[in-house]
Each structure stands twice: as C-alpha cells, then as structure tokens.
Amino acid sequence: MPDATDRRILRQMLADPDASNADLSRRAGVTQASLWRRLDKMRETGVIAAIQSRIDWRALGWEVEVSLRFTLDKTNPRAFDDFIAAAREVPEVIEIQTFLGSVDLRLSVIARDMAHWQQVYRDRILTLPHVSDSDALMLVSTIKDSAELAL
Amino acid sequence: MSGLDATDLAILRILAADATTSAAEIGRAVGIGQPAAWRRIRKLGDQRILAGRRVVVDNAALGFGVTVFLGVRLAAKGRTSLEDFERAVTAIPEVQTVQHVLGQFDYRLRITARDISDFERILRRRIMTLPGVGQVEANVMLSEERRPGPLGASGPEAR
Numbered sequence: 162m163p164d165a166t167d168r169r170i171l172r173q174m175l176a177d178p179d180a181s182n183a184d185l186s187r188r189a190g191v192t193q194a195s196l197w198r199r200l201d202k203m204r205e206t207g208v209i210a211a212i213q214s215r216i217d218w219r220a221l222g223w224e225v226e227v228s229l230r231f232t233l234d235k236t237n238p239r240a241f242d243d244f245i246a247a248a249r250e251v252p253e254v255i256e257i258q259t260f261l262g263s264v265d266l267r268l269s270v271i272a273r274d275m276a277h278w279q280q281v282y283r284d285r286i287l288t289l290p291h292v293s294d295s296d297a298l299m300l301v302s303t304i305k306d307s308a309e310l311a312l
Numbered sequence: 313m314s315g316l317d318a319t320d321l322a323i324l325r326i327l328a329a330d331a332t333t334s335a336a337e338i339g340r341a342v343g344i345g346q347p348a349a350w351r352r353i354r355k356l357g358d359q360r361i362l363a364g365r366r367v368v369v370d371n372a373a374l375g376f377g378v379t380v381f382l383g384v385r386l387a388a389k390g391r392t393s394l395e396d397f398e399r400a401v402t403a404i405p406e407v408q409t410v411q412h413v414l415g416q417f418d419y420r421l422r423i424t425a426r427d428i429s430d431f432e433r434i435l436r437r438r439i440m441t442l443p444g445v446g447q448v449e450a451n452v453m454l455s456e457e458r459r460p461g462p463l464g465a466s467g468p469e470a471r
Contacts, residue, residue: 163374171369178365210368214327216461217363221316223462228413228420245457252462260381262451267381271461298383298415305402305410308367310376310424 163208166191167199168312171208175309178212218255218271225272225299229286230264232294240291241266251285316361319344321464323352324361328460331365371424378425379453382439383417387446394418396443406434417449428452 163171170189173180180188186196203209218226233240241259248254248268256269270286272278322342326333333341339349356362371379386393394412401410401421409422421439425431439448 168374171367171374174367175369178367206373208370208373210370211329212331213329213366213368213458214324214331215363215366216324216328216463217360218461220360220363228411249459255459255461257457257459258381259454259456260451261454263449264451296416298413298417298420301412301414303409303411304398305407307408308369309405309408310369310371310374311405312374 163203166195167203167208170196170199171203171310172312175307175312178308222273223271224274225278227270227272227278228298228300229268229270230296230298231266231268231289231292232263233265234291234293235265237291243290244292247289251281253281253285318464320352320356323349324356325460325463327353327362328463375426376424377427378431379456380423380425380431381451381453382419382421382423382435383449383451384419384421384439384442384445385416385447386418386444388444389418393444397445400442401439404434404438406438417447 166189170185170191173185173188177184182193182196182200186193189196191199200209231244233244237243244266245257245259248257251270253270253272254268255271256267258267259265260267268286270278270281272281319342323338326338326341335350335353336346338353339346342349344352353362371377386397397419398410398412401407401419406423406425407421408424409420411420412418413420423431423434423439425434435448435450439445
C-alpha cells in the first residue's frame with residue numbers, strides 16, 4: 162500500500178512526468194536514494210504499471226485520429242472476445258476500451274489523411290465482427306491530457 | 313514521412329513500452345552501438361516524435377476506482393462559449409482529458425473518481441455547472457488497452 166510519501170512522489174511525477182529524479186526528490190522532499198527505493202518498490206508492486214514514451218502520431222505523419230464507438234450484438238456470447246481479437250489485428254488501432262453504458266466499446270484509430278482514413282474504415286473497421294451500431298467522433302484537438310489524480 | 317527507417321521504428325516500439333530502457337539496451341535490441349542508438353533517440357526527440365513520458369499508475373490501488381468518459385454537447389456554440397467552456401473544464405482536477413471533437417458531441421472528457429458517488433458529486437457540482445454545457449452522456453470504463461500502433465512490426469509498411 163503506498164504511504165503518504167509515495168503519494169507525494171506520485172503527485173509530483175504525474176504533474177511533471179519528464180522531471181529528472183533530482184528534481185522529483187527535491188519537490189517531494191525525499192533523498193534521491195529514498196526516491197529510487199520507493200520508485201523501485203512501486204514498480205515492483207504495480208502501483209506504477211509503466212513509464213512509457215508518448216509518440217506524437219501527428220509528428221510521424223498520422224494526421225487523422227477518430228474515436229469510434231460501438232454497440233455490439235450481445236446475443237452472441239463471443240461478441241466482445243471476437244471483436245477485440247479482430248481489432249488487435251488492425252495496426253491503426255491505438256486504443257481499445259470497454260464500457261458500461263450506452264456504448265460497449267471504443268477504438269482510437271489513426272490514419273495518414275482522409276483518403277487513408279476512408280480506406281482503413283472500409284477495409285478494416287466495417288469488417289469487424291458482431292457490430293450492431295457505431296458512431297464516430299473526429300478529433301479536432303486535445304486541450305488537456307494528463308494522468309494526474311486528486312491524490 | 314520524417315525519413316524514419318526500420319531501426320527508428322523499432323526504437324519507438326521499445327520506448328513506447330518502457331521509456332526507462334537505456335540507450336545501451338536499445339542498441340543491443342536493434343543491433344547497433346550505444347552511441348548510434350543515443351543519436352537516433354535524440355533525433356526522434358528533436359523531431360518531437362518522442363513527445364515526453366507517460367506515467368501509467370494503477371488508479372484503483374491509489375483509491376480511484378472509477379473512470380468515466382463523458383460526451384458533452386454545448387447548448388450554444390460560438391467562439392467565446394468554446395473558450396469559456398475549455399477554460400473552466402481544464403481547471404477541474406478530476407478531469408484528466410479534454411478533447412474537442414466533431415460528431416454527435418463537441419467534447420470528450422475523461423474523469424477519474426474514487427467511486428460512483430464521488431463521480432456523481434463531480435458530475436453535479438462541477439460538470440453540470442460548466443458554462444454552456446448541454447446534453448451529457450456518461451459511459452463507465454471497464455477496461456483499457458493501449459496498442460503499439462502502426463510502427464512497422466505488423467503494420468502495412470513491413471509487409
């Protein structure tokens with residue numbers, strides 16, 4: 162269980178994921194040795210699941226991002242498993258989320274441009290199994306994207 | 313685009329999984345020396361393709377058991393109403409993500425809460441009171457999976 166010091170470290174880390182360990186230890190008020198030990202432990206216990214590099218897909222030439230929301234045909238007990246397995250095979254899918262609500266599943270899909278999007282949508286998305294309904298939200302801009310928690 | 317080769321894409325795949333991998337380990341994994349790996353990593357950073365780090369925490373272990381996505385429609389649209397809404401919504405600490413979208417909704421919000429009653433408090437006191445907010449749809453997230461994306465391993469470029 163993370164204690165108050167762990168939470169202080171996490172708060173600083175989530176607020177500024179690119180901070181150096183020296184800065185983190187100063188801001189959280191712990192020594193660097195103690196910071197190392199605590200980060201190690203939190204990674205071991207899975208409180209910190211991963212530290213990943215963010216990839217800016219637009220900088221890589223992937224200009225279009227669409228959030229696709231699906232309702233599945235739930236009379237088929239394999240609907241979720243089949244759909245997710247098929248979605249994993251589509252390289253342009255960068256996120257898969259499942260929900261409780263009017264939407265069952267959501268995919269984030271990227272494409273190089275609108276012509277490419279049309280191709281991905283027709284060839285890879287419309288062919289996904291057990292879909293009873295879907296709608297699309299096209300990303301205009303991301304105004305806030307943070308992993309911060311009210312710790 | 314950006315003149316990336318298969319080695320660059322392999323480096324991106326490794327770092328997207330674990331940003332703490334050292335240049336020496338990356339070099340070994342992709343079959344180049346440490347200085348060459350380091351130069352490539354720095355170039356990917358200079359091109360802003362590597363855009364900082366993401367710390368993924370176990371929200372539930374920290375007492376945040378509920379993640380909800382909200383689709384929000386604004387009641388009135390105009391430049392000032394967008395700006396007022398965006399300014400107010402980004403200031404809410406429980407709102408992690410704000411995306412301006414085109415479609416059935418105007419905005420997508422990702423909200424983390426301790427539990428459903430905490431979410432209800434956030435929804436009533438902070439979201440429904442936002443300037444210009446109209447129709448709101450909530451979906452509680454059950455699971456989430458980030459995929460490596462089209463970085464060549466099984467993508468069309470590799471075939």
